[in-house]
Amino acid sequence: MAQKKNPILMIILIFFLIEISLVFFSKGFNKEMQLGFDKGKFVFRNIESEYNLQHKITEEFQIDEYYKQSGEEPSIYGSNHLYNFFKKVFGQNSAMGTFQLLRMLLLVDILLLFLAILIKKRLLERPSQPQILFEVTYSALEQFVIETLGKEKVNYTPYIVTLFIFIWISNMIGMVPIPGFIEPTRNLNVPLGLGVFAVAIVHITAIKVKGFWGHLKNYVNPVKNPLFLLDIIGEFSKVVSISFRLFGNILGGAIIILVVSSLVSYVVFPVGLTLFFGVFVGTIQAFVFTMLALTYIGVEITE
Amino acid sequence: MELTLAQGIVKAAALLGAGMCMGMGALGPGVGEGFVAGKACEGIARSPENASLITRTMLVGQAVSESTGIYSLVIALLLIFST
Amino acid sequence: MVLSVEYIRIAAYLGAAISVGLGAITTGIGSGIIAGEGALGVMKQPKANDQLFRTMLIGQAAAQTAGIFALVISMLLIYGGFDIPEGGWFRAAALLAAGLAMGIGAFGPSLGAGYSGGEACKSVSRMPKHGNAIMGNMLIGQALSQTSAIFALVVSLLLLYSVPVQPANLTVGKILLKSVSFIGAGLAIGLGTIGPGTGIGFVAGKANDMIGRFPNEKSIIMRTMFLGAAVSESTAIYSLVVAFLLIFAV
Numbered sequence: 360m361a362q363k364k365n366p367i368l369m370i371i372l373i374f375f376l377i378e379i380s381l382v383f384f385s386k387g388f389n390k391e392m393q394l395g396f397d398k399g400k401f402v403f404r405n406i407e408s409e410y411n412l413q414h415k416i417t418e419e420f421q422i423d424e425y426y427k428q429s430g431e432e433p434s435i436y437g438s439n440h441l442y443n444f445f446k447k448v449f450g451q452n453s454a455m456g457t458f459q460l461l462r463m464l465l466l467v468d469i470l471l472l473f474l475a476i477l478i479k480k481r482l483l484e485r486p487s488q489p490q491i492l493f494e495v496t497y498s499a500l501e502q503f504v505i506e507t508l509g510k511e512k513v514n515y516t517p518y519i520v521t522l523f524i525f526i527w528i529s530n531m532i533g534m535v536p537i538p539g540f541i542e543p544t545r546n547l548n549v550p551l552g553l554g555v556f557a558v559a560i561v562h563i564t565a566i567k568v569k570g571f572w573g574h575l576k577n578y579v580n581p582v583k584n585p586l587f588l589l590d591i592i593g594e595f596s597k598v599v600s601i602s603f604r605l606f607g608n609i610l611g612g613a614i615i616i617l618v619v620s621s622l623v624s625y626v627v628f629p630v631g632l633t634l635f636f637g638v639f640v641g642t643i644q645a646f647v648f649t650m651l652a653l654t655y656i657g658v659e660i661t662e
Numbered sequence: 663m664e665l666t667l668a669q670g671i672v673k674a675a676a677l678l679g680a681g682m683c684m685g686m687g688a689l690g691p692g693v694g695e696g697f698v699a700g701k702a703c704e705g706i707a708r709s710p711e712n713a714s715l716i717t718r719t720m721l722v723g724q725a726v727s728e729s730t731g732i733y734s735l736v737i738a739l740l741l742i743f744s745t
Numbered sequence: 746m747v748l749s750v751e752y753i754r755i756a757a758y759l760g761a762a763i764s765v766g767l768g769a770i771t772t773g774i775g776s777g778i779i780a781g782e783g784a785l786g787v788m789k790q791p792k793a794n795d796q797l798f799r800t801m802l803i804g805q806a807a808a809q810t811a812g813i814f815a816l817v818i819s820m821l822l823i824y825g826g827f828d829i830p831e832g833g834w835f836r837a838a839a840l841l842a843a844g845l846a847m848g849i850g851a852f853g854p855s856l857g858a859g860y861s862g863g864e865a866c867k868s869v870s871r872m873p874k875h876g877n878a879i880m881g882n883m884l885i886g887q888a889l890s891q892t893s894a895i896f897a898l899v900v901s902l903l904l905l906y907s908v909p910v911q912p913a914n915l916t917v918g919k920i921l922l923k924s925v926s927f928i929g930a931g932l933a934i935g936l937g938t939i940g941p942g943t944g945i946g947f948v949a950g951k952a953n954d955m956i957g958r959f960p961n962e963k964s965i966i967m968r969t970m971f972l973g974a975a976v977s978e979s980t981a982i983y984s985l986v987v988a989f990l991l992i993f994a995v
Contacts (some may be wrong), residue, residue, distance in 0.1 A: 416906050428969060503968075506714055589729065589736075598733050599986065600979035607985050608892060611899040618821075618902055639888065647975040657714070658721055670918020674925035677991060681815065681929025684987040685936025688980035692853070692937075695980075696944015699973020700951035706969050707955035710962045717969060724976045731980040738933075739986045 687734025775859020820934025850897025857946015886949020937984025
């Protein structure tokens, strides 16, 4: 709001300033720049004489491959030491990609942490706007948890809410107009990790409720279910479908935005595409991931 | 990897078969699961007090009708990796 | 084995024709369903003419998304600068497969979006008071059923732009294997989106119908719709995985 200082805006502004100053004052920033639309974002960008879509796609989605092909010397914030460190730890084939992913994940985590601390500090009787947003999200998801798992299992709410907010902010952060800001969920490792843990929590809950042997009997029971091996494959396919759904949607949006904005360089149209793929698809996929994790738990408990 | 023409043809047929297997195998389960979910929407609208029961039935029914999709996934993976 | 430029161009033009030709079939059918239901609705409820007309137009525009994707792919195939000699059989096969993927992949989503929009028009004509809620739900449902079309678009863009240049001195068997695997990837994602696209469209159509009848239960109906649509999509995701494997891992 205009009359009061908004804490969220302040935090985002501070992050922008840190990022922009890191990008500007590093050595890698000596090309001539201009203001314009690129990948649906309003950014400073390099003036390039030739625009090769194939190279662009390689640069955007396979950054290590790009450096190998172009022969450019890779560096992180203009420092070679940092790159060499990443190269030593993660290998040459995934050093830059891992750095980008880790940077975005850390940004999302720190942002969430700051938000949580700030909002908890300023809990008010008449809540401020960010507090209302979080309270509405929390109580709506709590309602879903109660409907699906029952009143006594309400202690699953924090997990569900964290999952939702983390995926939502991860999908949103790709819209921030700073070069190099990618959605962490675009990298398969992040959705796969989230999916593996969601399915693991489903099974831990089932073991807690029904006991180890009781849970195992559901699967390995050759009399009742002669095709029990396929049920075990079905569990793996749960992980695959829940994580590839998120990954495919976010990656698809990113590729389409890149291709369309290279076809129409100076038009405002990609901004609308960014809004569709960022806000609409991002929110729906975060919601769907959370609800699927919740209902998988619910199916195991109530059987 | 050195491949003769005959081996190449066999492997190529397997890969084409994997693609067609997964593609056609996704046809039936997709329509069927959609039908289940549509009817579940109808049921929940008519009797919202049974919402959680209907949702559970829907998920279990979809899991069962998805099993043919999983069979085709297994066959496609076998065709890609084991020939 | 090196191809001359003409053969790659032939493959690109063939792919362009397949893409927009097949993709236009059900786009037309879907838009026609929506228009038919809209006309029927005007007959039943002439007072709701404006609302119905708006719903019909927006629904048709959303149902044509997959057709527009197919158009984009065939434009790229014709004008995207694929008439370079390098690439050989790999590129020729990948261009053909890109056209196949998007052309067949537009089938299901358009049909589903058409059914969803038709049910929405029927529902608006029954309950013009809740027209806005029904229209919002229709748009969300159509966007859900277009996600499988987006998968097809992604695979077809990857086939256009990330296929490696064919190295020299490969054996004939290896060239054949790799080229056929691209076509297999296109067929996998193309055929694999038909079922989920149609199924999600059915879910969205039923949800539109029920929101028109029981507008008080809107939130729970929409939640069921999201969940059901997400689970129906999983076979399209398996197809996406198989297509990725066929492109990158073989």
